[in-house]
Amino acid sequence: xxxxxxxxxxxxxxxRIAVGASTVRGRGHTGTVREARHHFSKMDLRVFGVAxxxxxxxxxxxxxxxxxxxxxxxxxxxxxxxxxxxxxxDCFYTGQLSEAYRLATxxxxxxxxxxxxxxxxxxxxxxxxxxxxxxRRKTPNS
Numbered sequence: 001x002x003x004x005x006x007x008x009x010x011x012x013x014x015x016r017i018a019v020g021a022s023t024v025r026g027r028g029h030t031g032t033v034r035e036a037r038h039h040f041s042k043m044d045l046r047v048f049g050v051a052x053x054x055x056x057x058x059x060x061x062x063x064x065x066x067x068x069x070x071x072x073x074x075x076x077x078x079x080x081x082x083x084x085x086x087x088x089x090d091c092f093y094t095g096q097l098s099e100a101y102r103l104a105t106x107x108x109x110x111x112x113x114x115x116x117x118x119x120x121x122x123x124x125x126x127x128x129x130x131x132x133x134x135x136r137r138k139t140p141n142s
Contacts, residue, residue, distance in 0.1 A: 008041075010096050015040035018087040029074035039069040040087045048088065049102035055109040059084070085111045 001009075019036045047058055067080035088110060091097040098104045 007096060007100055010094060011043075011045065011091070012041040014090045014094055014097065015087060018090040019083055023083065023086060024074070024079065029071055029079075031071040032074040032079070035070050035074075036066065036083050036087075039066055040083075045091060045097065045101040045103070048106065050106075052106060052109050055106055059109075059111070081111070 015037045019033050019040065021033060024032045024036075043062070047062065048055070050058055063077065063081045063084055066084055067075050067077055070080060088103070089112065091101070092103045092107065092110060
């Protein structure tokens with residue numbers, strides 16, 4: 001198997017694992033899982049191998065691309081961002097993808113959900129999302 005084909009197969013598997021029915025449960029959006037998985041399996045992960053200063057802009061752009069790929073009823077910024085963050089986390093955890101696309105250098109930039117209200121964007125729900133660096137700094141009293 002060609003190395004690019006292997007990476008594509010691993011990426012496709014990461015997409016299937018990251019996005020399941022439980023990820024979009026209660027959203028009532030038929031086709032969301034299928035479309036998100038398809039989008040992620042074709043996504044060019046090289047776009048994320050950027051300097052930390054550019055990562056947020058790339059994340060925002062790719063969130064909008066995913067949002068437009070989802071079924072009309074599911075085209076919400078919050079669900080797109082949540083799905084993208086979960087997919088990127090799984091790619092980061094997968095050694096071959098993390099190494100091939102330089103994801104490990106961006107560990108502190110990744111957003112992770114920090115509470116259960118994940119459907120809102122950080123612009124409207126401050127504190128629902130934060131980078132892993134911010135999560136490490138948080139204490140129960142902060």
